[in-house]
Amino acid sequence: MADDTPAGAEGVRISKLITERGLASRREADEWIEAGWVRVNGAPAVLGQRALPDVRIEIDPRARAQQARRVTVLLNKPLGYVSGQAEDGHEPASVLVLPKNRWPQDPTRLDFHTGHLRGLAPAGRLDIDSTGLLVMTQDGRIAKMLIGDETRVEKEYLVRVQHLRPDRLPDSDLQRLRHGLELDGKPLRPARVSWQNEDQLRFVLREGRKRQIRRMCELVGLKVVGLKRVRIGSVSLGALPVGQWRYLGENERF
Secondary structure: OOOOOOOOOOOEEHHHHHHHOOOOOHHHHHHHHHHOOEEEOOEEOOOOOEEOOOOOEEEOHHHHHHHHOOOEEEEEEOOOOEOOOOEOOEOEHHHHOOHHHEOOOOOOOOOOOHHHHOOOEEOOOOOOOOEEEEEEEOOHHHHHHHOOOOOOOOEEEEEEEEEOOOOOOOHHHHHHHHOOOEEOOEEOOOOEEEEEEOOEEEEEEOOOOOOHHHHHHHHOOEEEEEEEEEEEOOEEOOOOOOOOEEEOOOOOOO
């Protein structure tokens, strides 16, 4: 909201002065103040503070570095959260990206501040009843790489199943899971599918149709009772606990 307060004895808001000097957007200015990155005449600024137009304003270099950096977050999504916008009373997974939920062993040295939440969007989805690696990013290049019909990035899942038929899944149906099925009248790309144990399969896909693995399994007489994504490209879920998140490291690539 614009601030029309005249520059009298009371002055104008510090965030407005920062914007008028071309240092940041109004929202960024408020975020910098909240993060403790703004000093006015040598003293830390506070939100809502006013000053005269010629006041000395200093910006911490970390604010500049943060302004130029777009972050990507890796979250171990729990059950019951949707990947994107809130729907049917269920919260989006993005509400978990808070300092209190950050993995204490995050190897990156990036300081969190609220600017990291602006424009943070899921690059791909996990169903509400699925868990595991969910990527959220401010970087459109990463989003384009991971989603869409042309993506070639592998996604790996551990899938716990129940047999709906009396006998174990025949090898011919396992081969159909690997290649030969179609959804919505369109053939699926080849996949790597193998048994991990008697009731768990490992899927490696290069596409992401809606509820794809669950629908594939139904076509061969299997019911999915648990689904966890453990890898996207060369980035693994690893030891990241359920409900916690970390930043994508500078040297990590999908």
